[in-house]
Amino acid sequence: MTESIERPTSDPLLPPVGLRGVAADLSSDQRAFKNVSWGKAMMWIFLLSDTFIFGCFLLAYMTARMSTIVAWPNPSEVFALTIGGKEIPLILIAIMTFVLISSSGTMAMAVNFGYRRDRRKTAALMLATAALGATFVGMQAFEWTKLIREGVRPWENPWGAAQFGSSFFMITGFHGTHVSIGVLFLLIMARKVWRGDFDQERRGFFTSRKGSYEIVEITGLYWHFVDLVWVFIFAFFYLW
16 A cells, blocks of 8 residues: 655745645746847747738638639649650749758758857858748749749639639748848848957847847747748648
8 A cells, every 4th residue: 555645845846836836827927938038039929920820821721722612723733844845743842942941951050150159150151041041032933923924813823713823822922021031131140240240249230249149049030930831831732
């Protein structure tokens, strides 16, 4: 027969019980963000709100696709490219996805070297990330141009359901805007890192404490979020 072991209520490693436990639960957000900088906390809040927006867009897309009685366009046909006289389905989308996912790797390395205070490698990797992001936007512009020339409009398309055009341009355009803003911000931050603004505490926008490269990590949070959203867009539009 096992004996019940009473735990001491004064043990600081154990969570409080009773009314003190309720008060501790209600104030847990204060403890969670106590050691987090203001900039990083605000970026997380922004990303959370942006998640709701993209989530609503994708839910609206699913609703429109499942409720329409007209056949939905086949992605392998709509997003095919003719190369060497042969139509290759989704080849451009595959390259776009590879480019954007690769940019997450360069951004992660930039954050790593930023906390090592290696400003040259940090700036170079941020510029590489911006170049990959700009390449993605350029390929997306090519994709839009191709579809518009083939007759896709927000109100119609030659392959089936009219809702396809409006949902595609809205969601991919909103995501492309996020990528474009991220590219501009990366270029601004790379220039500040290269000039040594964070080492010299030079006055200006987004210049943090002397010797702190936290803004590079905050930029990385935004960039990784943009990449993650693309994974869902890729699955919904091009694989479904």
